[in-house]
Amino acid sequence: MTFDVFLVGELLSSSFLNPSISIFEKMLRPAIVYLFLVLLLRIFGKRELAQLNPFDLVVLLSLSNTVQNAIIGEDNSLTGGLIGASTLCAVNYLVVRFLFKHRRLERIIEGKPTVLIRNGEIQRDALQKELLTESELATMAHRQGFSKLSEIEQCTIEPDGTFSIEGKELRQADRYHSELIGRLERLERMIEKRLEAEKRAKD
Numbered sequence: 454m455t456f457d458v459f460l461v462g463e464l465l466s467s468s469f470l471n472p473s474i475s476i477f478e479k480m481l482r483p484a485i486v487y488l489f490l491v492l493l494l495r496i497f498g499k500r501e502l503a504q505l506n507p508f509d510l511v512v513l514l515s516l517s518n519t520v521q522n523a524i525i526g527e528d529n530s531l532t533g534g535l536i537g538a539s540t541l542c543a544v545n546y547l548v549v550r551f552l553f554k555h556r557r558l559e560r561i562i563e564g565k566p567t568v569l570i571r572n573g574e575i576q577r578d579a580l581q582k583e584l585l586t587e588s589e590l591a592t593m594a595h596r597q598g599f600s601k602l603s604e605i606e607q608c609t610i611e612p613d614g615t616f617s618i619e620g621k622e623l624r625q626a627d628r629y630h631s632e633l634i635g636r637l638e639r640l641e642r643m644i645e646k647r648l649e650a651e652k653r654a655k656d
Contacts, residue, residue, distance in 0.1 A: 479525075479533055483540040486520045491548075495564060499583055503593075503614035563612040570608035573621060583610060593620060 503509070524537050526650060554559060567579050580590065591602055593616050599605055606621045 455591055476536065479536040480540045483524050484544045485487045485538045486524050487544050490516065490520065497610060499564070499567070499610050503610065503616070566609045566617075568607065568609050568613050570602065570605050573603070573606055575602065585610075 484639070515528065522540075523596065526531055554561075560582070567583055569576055569579050569585070575590075587602070589610070594602055594605060595617050597616065599620060600617065603618055604622075605618055607619045609617045611617060
């Protein structure tokens with residue numbers, strides 16, 4: 454009976470708490486890994502976040518396994534996992550709150566949007582900068598309902614890896630709308646002048 458109680462106690466101790474790693478180290482490891490991954494994704498561009506092909510997806514999936522041991526070390530206990538997860542969430546919360554108050558720093562860390570197609574012209578220098586090929590760009594365009602790149606007026610890849618695409622037909626519709634508004638405004642001014650002239654004539 455005493456042996457069984459001792460065995461259960463040892464099992465619970467190893468499952469819920471691993472004394473070989475201090476709590477401070479359990480909190481420090483996730484914070485360092487978090488900051489390193491943010492810097493790594495910033496350096497290697499937006500395409501990793503966009504997951505344009507299976508290779509990008511494999512990289513992101515492998516990253517989680519690669520840094521797992523760096524986060525928890527030899528601590529497989531429940532408490533160690535909870536401390537690590539809580540630290541990651543806390544660090545992310547603090548970073549987001551800090552960047553929210555410092556917009557300029559946020560733009561530096563996250564980067565700026567990159568225009569890949571401007572006025573219907575493919576910006577090949579921008580594609581090279583983001584390590585994108587025209588075929589990958591065409592694949593992304595197909596996902597958003599465009600059959601070919603010539604249908605696109607402007608395409609931008611955002612810092613989070615999403616693509617903002619504006620078609621030529623939409624741009625043309627916007628121009629028609631602007632022209633119509635302009636004509637209505639001119640007509641309104643003409644009517645106002647006519648009414649003012651009639652009023653002065655009566656006086």
